[in-house]
Every structure is written in structure tokens, then in C-alpha cells.
Amino acid sequence: MVSENDTSEKSDTSEKKVRVASLARRRHRVTRSLLALPLGWLVLFFLIPVSLVVAYSVGILETFTKEEGVSLETWRIFLTGENVYMLLFIKSFRMALIVAVVVVILAYPIAYFLAMIADKYKYSLLLLMIAPFMTNFFMRVMAWKVLLGRQGVLNSFLIWSGLRDEGNPIEGLAFGEIPVMIVLGYVWIPFVMLPMFAAMISMDRRLLEAAADLGASRWRAFWKVTFPLSLPGVVASFFFVFIPTIGEFVVPKLVGGTKGYMFGSAIDDLFGMGLDWRTGSVLSLWLVMAVFILALLFMRLVRFGRLAES
Amino acid sequence: MSDGRDPISRRDFVKLAGKGALVAGAMPAALAACGEDAPPETVVVTETVIEERIVTETETVIEEKIVEVEVPGEAPTTTMGMREAGLAAENGADLLIYAPPGREVPTQWPGYLGRFPHPQFAATAGSFASLGELQLGAIEPDIWNPCFAVFDTAVSEGLVQPWDTSLIPNFADLNPNLTAATSRDGNQYAIPLLYGLAIPIYRADLYTPKENSYSILFDEDLAGKVTWTDSAEWFVVAGKLPENNVANPLDPTEEELDRLVEFMKRKIRIVPAALYSDLATNQTDLATGNIVASYVAPTQWIELTKQGVDIAFITPDEGFIGFSCGYFLMADADQYYHAHEWVNAAVSVEAALTISNKFNFGNSNLKATAVDNPLLVDVMGLGDPAALDGVSLLDKMQNIDRLNDAWIEVKAAAGV
Numbered sequence: 116m117v118s119e120n121d122t123s124e125k126s127d128t129s130e131k132k133v134r135v136a137s138l139a140r141r142r143h144r145v146t147r148s149l150l151a152l153p154l155g156w157l158v159l160f161f162l163i164p165v166s167l168v169v170a171y172s173v174g175i176l177e178t179f180t181k182e183e184g185v186s187l188e189t190w191r192i193f194l195t196g197e198n199v200y201m202l203l204f205i206k207s208f209r210m211a212l213i214v215a216v217v218v219v220i221l222a223y224p225i226a227y228f229l230a231m232i233a234d235k236y237k238y239s240l241l242l243l244m245i246a247p248f249m250t251n252f253f254m255r256v257m258a259w260k261v262l263l264g265r266q267g268v269l270n271s272f273l274i275w276s277g278l279r280d281e282g283n284p285i286e287g288l289a290f291g292e293i294p295v296m297i298v299l300g301y302v303w304i305p306f307v308m309l310p311m312f313a314a315m316i317s318m319d320r321r322l323l324e325a326a327a328d329l330g331a332s333r334w335r336a337f338w339k340v341t342f343p344l345s346l347p348g349v350v351a352s353f354f355f356v357f358i359p360t361i362g363e364f365v366v367p368k369l370v371g372g373t374k375g376y377m378f379g380s381a382i383d384d385l386f387g388m389g390l391d392w393r394t395g396s397v398l399s400l401w402l403v404m405a406v407f408i409l410a411l412l413f414m415r416l417v418r419f420g421r422l423a424e425s
Numbered sequence: 426m427s428d429g430r431d432p433i434s435r436r437d438f439v440k441l442a443g444k445g446a447l448v449a450g451a452m453p454a455a456l457a458a459c460g461e462d463a464p465p466e467t468v469v470v471t472e473t474v475i476e477e478r479i480v481t482e483t484e485t486v487i488e489e490k491i492v493e494v495e496v497p498g499e500a501p502t503t504t505m506g507m508r509e510a511g512l513a514a515e516n517g518a519d520l521l522i523y524a525p526p527g528r529e530v531p532t533q534w535p536g537y538l539g540r541f542p543h544p545q546f547a548a549t550a551g552s553f554a555s556l557g558e559l560q561l562g563a564i565e566p567d568i569w570n571p572c573f574a575v576f577d578t579a580v581s582e583g584l585v586q587p588w589d590t591s592l593i594p595n596f597a598d599l600n601p602n603l604t605a606a607t608s609r610d611g612n613q614y615a616i617p618l619l620y621g622l623a624i625p626i627y628r629a630d631l632y633t634p635k636e637n638s639y640s641i642l643f644d645e646d647l648a649g650k651v652t653w654t655d656s657a658e659w660f661v662v663a664g665k666l667p668e669n670n671v672a673n674p675l676d677p678t679e680e681e682l683d684r685l686v687e688f689m690k691r692k693i694r695i696v697p698a699a700l701y702s703d704l705a706t707n708q709t710d711l712a713t714g715n716i717v718a719s720y721v722a723p724t725q726w727i728e729l730t731k732q733g734v735d736i737a738f739i740t741p742d743e744g745f746i747g748f749s750c751g752y753f754l755m756a757d758a759d760q761y762y763h764a765h766e767w768v769n770a771a772v773s774v775e776a777a778l779t780i781s782n783k784f785n786f787g788n789s790n791l792k793a794t795a796v797d798n799p800l801l802v803d804v805m806g807l808g809d810p811a812a813l814d815g816v817s818l819l820d821k822m823q824n825i826d827r828l829n830d831a832w833i834e835v836k837a838a839a840g841v
Contacts, residue, residue: 178561180581180582373694380836384836391826391830
């Protein structure tokens with residue numbers, strides 16, 4: 116015979132199971148509904164547009180009747196380097212890499228100073244750093260034209276100081292690769308600083324105290340504690356600059372001239388004046404793929420680095 | 426599914442409604458004119474009957490059938506009568522004009538406002554960019570105002586329809602060289618508004634050209650001192666040079682284009698800075714001597730001359746390149762009759778004088794010669810249709826998409 120206690124225990128257990136199951140179901144529903152919005156966003160504003168771009172790139176969708184129907188010919192021409200765009204991609208990749216590395220290197224000490232040294236002034240100083248960026252983007256870029264132009268501030272100073280002869284200013288400062296990289300660096304520095312600042316400010320300071328107690332010098336403590344812990348911020352900052360820079364077309368248009376033409380400029384032109392959506396789509400997809408692969412690679416590297424550290 | 430007959434478009438529907446209204450409106454007048462004793466005279470007029478035919482459970486087709494019917498009185502077949510009826514059938518406030526910023530100023534279409542509601546305007550961001558937007562249906566205007574380098578594509582793609590020039594009284598005064606360039610198969614697909622010559626200019630105090638030719642713009646002695654526009658028309662410029670041996674620079678063959686691309690890739694390296702799209706900066710650079718030679722519309726040459734800059738222009742031995750801009754009637758324009766009324770006002774003598782006096786462009790109206798600026802009259806030969814004889818009008822460029830692609834490749838090559 117089964118005792119009454121056993122029966123009530125069993126019913127208690129099954130009630131608990133039912134409650135747990137219902138809780139789990141509810142949690143599942145909540146999770147799913149919370150995920151629905153970002154997933155819907157991703158589908159609507161990423162997957163569908165990218166699919167459309169894919170369709171344009173192979174001729175499933177066409178803008179003009181003169182196009183040659185479904186084929187991979189445009190991909191072939193691009194990938195085999197029959198046209199100039201692969202070389203342009205390599206050039207833009209190089210430029211973006213230089214800008215991202217230089218900007219991160221420049222922004223790191225500023226973020227370090229604000230997070231670790233500035234103490235109670237850190238947020239006021241941060242605000243000051245960001246203040247110029249409350250002005251119009253176009254104005255900020257045009258200001259560089261005034262600074263770097265043939266008769267700009269820099270050239271005028273060089274001539275005034277006798278470092279250059281009158282009528283022989285430094286050419287190529289107003290237009291070209293260098294001004295594009297300078298302006299992009301200037302534009303990105305405050306934004307790059309923020310992820311590194313956030314990573315450093317959330318660091319457990321007791322780790323630094325422990326390192327000091329164990330006899331580590333400040334330099335050693337920085338390399339062994341601060342830098343590894345700020346690395347996710349550094350990587351985020353790098354991508355923050357690299358991704359938009361490789362596809363940049365506004366700054367090259369303003370200060371690039373014929374020499375500062377970038378991969379993004381070609382995409383802009385192909386979709387705009389060129390009316391060649393097929394080649395434009397091929398280039399756009401290539402850019403997305405390249406950035407995606409690079410991001411994966413870096414994530415792997417960072418994870419590998421952390422494992423090695425631990 | 427339809428049986429091969431096209432469903433009626435909105436534009437046709439409005440036109441038909443206009444014709445229907447015309448017939449209906451004429452009948453009381455005709456009846457009133459008839460005495461009771463005299464039997465009413467009858468005339469045969471064509472009338473359009475609109476029939477809705479069910480094709481499947483879910484699809485119906487509206488069909489237009491033209492039938493002959495007898496109506497009493499005189500046949501009201503005048504164009505003016507059709508126009509009035511058509512205008513009455515439309516809502517003029519919906520007239521949408523897709524034009525460069527500034528065209529919304531009523532002095533550029535005098536006499537329209539007051540008779541009709543104020544039309545709506547949307548700003549274009551360049552002829553080619555707007556062509557792409559229209560092709561995608563991003564905007565559905567009644568009138569589009571580009572420059573006519575897009576003519577071939579716009580017509581071939583069926584984006585535009587012919588104007589009914591009988592509804593545009595001012596059309597008779599327009600420069601036949603310009604109207605001929607914008608017609609195809611006897612249809613007037615565009616109404617020209619303005620034109621210009623693309624002239625090579627140089628600082629006469631800093632440079633002496635070796636020959637009267639567009640070749641000045643490719644002269645390596647001027648490396649770093651030349652500006653070009655950002656446009657595929659450079660293949661036309663390069664194609665006109667005898668050394669490039671191109672039979673028709675407005676429509677080069679594949680082989681000719683390949684040669685031109687290589688030529689341009691070499692030559693673009695003498696362009697120091699930006700391919701200019703900013704007229705003001707280009708003008709300042711020419712004034713300061715940063716730039717010695719450039720390729721401009723007469724408006725810039727006139728401005729610089731007025732400023733006292735020692736600037737001269739070349740009349741190229743190979744003949745000028747010219748451009749014109751104006752109005753297309755979109756294929757699915759709702760405001761068919763209002764569009765004609767508006768465009769008639771926009772090419773009137775008064776409007777044409779505004780174009781020339783305020784903006785220093787040649788105007789298409791041969792009667793608009795009372796231009797303030799004698800330089801413009803002399804250079805452009807305003808009022809003389811023969812002044813455009815021998816000018817390579819960019820309106821006649823063929824397969825512009827091919828040239829645009831090649832141009833982008835030239836720019837990209839300059840960057841690597």
C-alpha cells in the first residue's frame with residue numbers, strides 16, 4: 116500500500132514539476148519575444164537588403180533593360196582583377212588599416228589618462244574632448260581644407276618661418292591620400308576613445324594594487340594587468356574606425372581629389388552617376404564579406420590571446 | 426492575364442476623360458445653337474468609351490475603345506478645346522516637377538501662377554542620380570528637368586513620353602538645333618530650356634596655348650594646373666582630339682572607348698586636386714592662379730571676366746562641345762495638360778531672359794535676345810540657330826551608361 120504521505124509527496128513533486136515547466140515555458144516565451152525585436156530588425160534592415168544586393172550583383176534584379184541577364188560575369192571580372200576595383204580595394208584596405216592603427220595608438224593614452232589619472236575631472240575632460248564634435252561634420256572637414264590648402268594655415272606658416280620658399284608651398288596637402296587619412300583620424304579619435312575609456316574605467320583597481328604589492332613596477336603592471344584588460348576596448352575601437360573607413364566616400368569626396376579616391380567612392384559613383392548597380396552591388400558585397408571575415412579573425416585572435424594569457 | 430491589349434494608364438485615363446468631357450460639354454452648346462424648327466445638324470465625332478472587362482475572378486482590365494457617334498452641332502475638335510477640358514479634369518495642385526533647386530522660383534515660369542494652382546517641386550541631385558531614382562520609382566513626378574546627356578537612356582528605358590507640341594504655343598520659338606537633338610522618330614521627347622558651350626579657358630597672363638584645341642586640357646606642361654569636371658563627357662572631349670582618331674566622339678565604338686580609357690588614365694594624373702564639382706572653388710583657383718586652365722560653361726568665364734581676371738577662352742578647331750537641359754514629360758504623368766501649360770510658361774521669352782540674365786546660360790527661345798550681357802550674346806550667338814551648327818551636343822550621346830562606367834574606372838585608376 117502506498118501511504119498518504121507518499122501520495123502527497125508525489126503530488127507535491129508533480130505540482131512542482133508543472134510549476135517549473137510553466138515557469139520555463141514563460142521564460143522561453145519572454146526570451147523569444149525579447150529576441151523578436153532585434154531579430155526582426157536584423158531581418159528587415161540587414162538580411163533583406165543584403166539579399167537584394169546579392170540579387171542585383173548577379174542580375175536577378177536589374178535597374179535598366181540594357182543589362183545582360185543573370186550571370187556571375189561581374190563577379191568574375193572583379194575577382195580576377197580585370198578591372199581596377201580590386202586594386203582600389205587593396206589601397207582602401209591599406210588606408211583604413213593605417214588610420215585605424217594610428218587612431219587607436221593616439222587615442223589610447225588619452226583614454227588611459229581620463230580613466231586612470233584624471234580622477235574626478237574625467238567626465239568634464241571627456242566632455243571637452245567631445246565638444247568640437249557638436250559642430251557640423253561638413254564644417255569640420257572644410258576647416259581642414261583651410262588648414263592644409265596651398266594658401267592654408269600650414270603652408271602660410273612654413274613660408275612665413277622661411278622653411279619653404281615663397282610660391283613653393285607643399286603640394287598635395289589639400290587633396291590626396293594624406294589629407295583623407297588626417298581628416299578621418301581627426302573625425303574618429305573621440306569615438307575611438309570611448310570604448311577604451313569604458314573598458315578601463317570598469318577595471319577592478321584592486322588588481323593593480325595586488326600587482327604593486329607583489330612587486331610589479333608600474334610599467335609591468337600596465338603590461339600585465341591594464342593592457343590585457345583593456346584589449347576588448349582596443350579591438351572594439353579598432354573596428355569602430357576600420358569598418359567605416361574602408362567604405363568611406365564623403366571625406367575622399369571633400370579632400371581626396373583624384374589621388375584620394377577610395378573603394379567607397381567607387382561604390383558611390385557606380386550606384387549614382389554610373390547607374391551600374393550590378394558592379395556597385397558586387398563591390399558592396401565584397402566589402403561586407405571582407406569586413407566580416409576580418410572581424411571574425413580578430414575575435415579569434417583576441418580569444419586566443421586571452422587563453423594564452425590565462 | 427490579358428488578351429494582349431494593354432490596360433489603360435493613369436495618364437491615358439485623364440486624357441480620355443478630357444475628351445469625354447469635351448464631347449459632353451459641346452452638346453448643350455450645340456443644342457442651344459439649334460432652332461426648334463430647324464432639325465439639328467449632326468456631325469460624326471469619335472468618342473472614347475472606357476470599358477471595364479473582367480478577365481479572371483481577381484483581375485479586371487480597363488479598355489479604351491474609340492467609337493464613332495453622331496452628335497448634333499459642330500465637332501469640337503480643336504486643340505484648345507481639348508486642352509481646356511483636359512485641364513478641368515486634372516487637379517493642377519498635384520503637378521510635381523523634379524528639377525534642380527531654384528527652379529521653384531515663379532519668375533522662371535511666369536504667367537502660370539494665378540491661372541493654375543502652385544505646383545509642387547522636388548529637388549534633383551544631378552541628372553544621372555535622378556535617372557536612377559526615377560527608374561526605381563523612388564519618385565513619380567510629372568515633369569523632370571535634367572541635362573540631356575541622359576536623353577538616350579531616358580527614352581530607351583520608356584521613362585518619358587513625347588510632348589504634344591500643339592499644346593505648347595512657345596515651342597515654335599525654340600531653337601530648332603536644340604529641339605532636333607531632343608526628338609526621336611518624329612516625337613518631341615524633351616523641351617529644351619537652356620544650353621551652354623563647354624569651353625576651354627586659360628589665364629592669358631600665365632600661359633600661351635600652342636593650338637586652338639581642347640588639347641590644352643591634356644597639356645602635360647600644365648600638370649597640376651588644370652581642372653576637369655567630374656563627368657563622362659570627358660570621353661567626348663578626348664574623342665574630339667585628332668590624335669585619338671574617334672569617328673563619332675558622342676558614340677565611340679568599343680575599341681575606340683578602350684583607347685580613350687587608356688588615354689584618360691594617363692592624362693588624369695595631370696589633374697592635381699579634385700575633379701571640380703564646386704564652381705566657386707574652381708573660379709577662386711582660376712582667379713588666384715592656382716589653376717591655369719579649366720573646362721567651364723560660359724557662366725564662369727563671364728564671371729571671371731567681370732572680376733577683371735585676365736582670362737581667355739579658346740574656340741577649338743575641332744568644334745565646340747555643347748550641352749542643353751530642359752524638360753521631360755514622364756511616361757506616367759498624371760497632370761498631362763497642366764504639365765504642358767507649365768512647360769509653355771517655362772520656355773516663354775520672359776522665362777528665357779531670366780535664364781540668360783541671371784544665370785548666364787544660353788536660352789532656347791530665339792526671341793529672347795534682349796539679354797543684358799553682351800559677352801553671352803557674342804559667345805553663344807543667342808538668337809541665331811546656326812550658332813549651334815557643328816556643335817557636338819551631349820544630348821546626342823549614346824549608351825551613356827557604358828561611358829559612365831568607363832569614367833568611374835578612370836577615376837579609380839587615378840587613385841591607385
